[in-house]
Amino acid sequence: xxxxxxxxxxxxxxCFMMTSVQxxxxxxxxxxxxxxxxxxxxxxDHSKMDANxxxxxxxxxxxxxxxxKEAMQMDHSNMEMDHSNMEMDHSNMEMDHSNMxxxxxxxxxxxxxxxxxxxx
Amino acid sequence: xxxxxxxxxxxxxxxSGSSVIIFSGVVDVxxxxxxxxxxxxxxxxxxxxxxxxASENIxxxxxxxxxxxxxxxxxxxxxxxxxxxxxxxxxxxxxxGLYPAPTNLSLTYEKQVxxxxxxxxxxxxxxxxxxxxxxxxxxxxxxxxxxxxxxWAMVAFLDRxxxxxPEQYQILTAID
Numbered sequence: 001x002x003x004x005x006x007x008x009x010x011x012x013x014x015c016f017m018m019t020s021v022q023x024x025x026x027x028x029x030x031x032x033x034x035x036x037x038x039x040x041x042x043x044x045d046h047s048k049m050d051a052n053x054x055x056x057x058x059x060x061x062x063x064x065x066x067x068x069k070e071a072m073q074m075d076h077s078n079m080e081m082d083h084s085n086m087e088m089d090h091s092n093m094e095m096d097h098s099n100m101x102x103x104x105x106x107x108x109x110x111x112x113x114x115x116x117x118x119x120x
Numbered sequence: 121x122x123x124x125x126x127x128x129x130x131x132x133x134x135x136s137g138s139s140v141i142i143f144s145g146v147v148d149v150x151x152x153x154x155x156x157x158x159x160x161x162x163x164x165x166x167x168x169x170x171x172x173x174a175s176e177n178i179x180x181x182x183x184x185x186x187x188x189x190x191x192x193x194x195x196x197x198x199x200x201x202x203x204x205x206x207x208x209x210x211x212x213x214x215x216x217g218l219y220p221a222p223t224n225l226s227l228t229y230e231k232q233v234x235x236x237x238x239x240x241x242x243x244x245x246x247x248x249x250x251x252x253x254x255x256x257x258x259x260x261x262x263x264x265x266x267x268x269x270x271x272w273a274m275v276a277f278l279d280r281x282x283x284x285x286p287e288q289y290q291i292l293t294a295i296d
Contacts, residue, residue, distance in 0.1 A: 036294040040287040054186035055280055059291045062190060069296065 038063035151219040175248035180240050183276035192277030197293035208286035218258045226281055246275045
């Protein structure tokens, strides 16, 4: 009888030990780098914040640096721009020819050289 | 002559008694078995008075620069928070397992500072502890690997730690 009781105690103790080993998986102790969660600043009560408080100044500096870093890391590879449907209306564009040198141009009358032209 | 004889016998008794305690292995050094009240008081008073004396001549620099919070915060997170906890963290494996239990530095400052100790004395005390560590307590001497400037930055961060929310703490201590 005593032998059975001892076996039960031993088994229960083993179960507890196994549970504690599982609860402390080594991966739980690994510290990983984590970016500052600056979005939480938006939820803070800004009326109670003092811009000259060192904590506030430190947080602002950190979040500013983080925002710049994120902007630099923005992925442009997936950005597409479709130029096929882009049109440009030249009808209202004016061109100033007054400073053009027509001396090397053949077949162009001088009267046409200085005026404003409208392109269609 | 009689007094010398008594003193001699007393010395023999003390040495014999100490030898029995040291070599017999009767003292339980397990960290999960707390000291008795007297031994705890004896060790705590010895430690606190030693630190107070050692740190009394330390000159505290200006710690108002907010940049100190950034370097001190990151160092605190990676070197100290595992034992001394952080805002919103009630316990960790280290804080539960170490004996004596590490001070929870995220609690209000009044609870950390010894009664009657002013802020500058507390800052000097924190600097000395971080730099030199404390024997047989689990507190390492960070001065072996960190210069004074970095340690002062941690002291500056400790000053503000009890006032931080978990969100503020995350922003100040995070490193990407």
